[in-house]
Amino acid sequence: MRVIAFLAAIYVAFTMPDTAAAGMLAQAQQFTGMHEVKHNRRLRAALGINPARTPWCGYFMGMIARKAGRQPPKSYSFASSWRHFGAPVRLSYARPGDVIVVRTGRGYHVGVLSALSKSTAQLIGGNQSGRVQLSQFSRRQVVAVRR
Template sequence: MRVLAFLAAIYVACTMPDTATASMLAQAQQFTGLHEVKNNRRLRAALGINPARTPWCGHFMGMVARRAGREPPKAYSFASSWLHFGAPVRLAFARPGDVIVVRTGRGYHVGILSALSKSTAQLIGGNQSGRVQLSQFSRRQVVAVRR
């Protein structure tokens, strides 16, 4: 009986959507289209910083995580701090709502996975061309997937 209960728990954990990651995706989507200049007042109120003057992808993710009931990393404003958020997941097993850290030149960018194809990861995040939007990144740029 204990083995059966254990197997049932594994089945549920593997087949049910993770509500925490789904909630982060839903929270991020509420801000889609907001621009750091045109919508400065609203973004400034949500983020606690002026997004027109500060790199803000990490700030956006911190706000999204808190609204979803998750605890962001201590230095959440730095995209690289998200390398240690939640639990690691292999890219092959990534699903919408997971936190993705990508390498961009000499730095990092962080966003939430919206879709994954053979060659790209579509992320929703802040400070993507100065706004909250969906952007495509090469799978080769992905350095971490966190759930």
């Protein structure tokens, strides 16, 4: 009986992160196209801040994580804090739904992986050209992959 319980626990431990990651992608996709000015009221209510005045990619990811049943990092409003979310994953093993942190000039941006090619990571995230949308980032910009 203990062996069966142990094996069941291992199964849950290894399958749960994938399910949670997929949940984050599904949650993010529901907001695709929402603009920080055009949809300000709805985004302001969901994020708890005015996205037209505040950098909001971290706030968006915090909301998405909570909706998917995950605990965002303590300072989730800062994109760089997502480098410590969940468990680390090598970029070569990244899957849709994983959290990706990219370096953008002197700062960071965070989003949910939608697709990965040989040269780019396609992320869905908030505050990408002022809206929730899919954007391409070079794989060289990726500083963290978290599941």
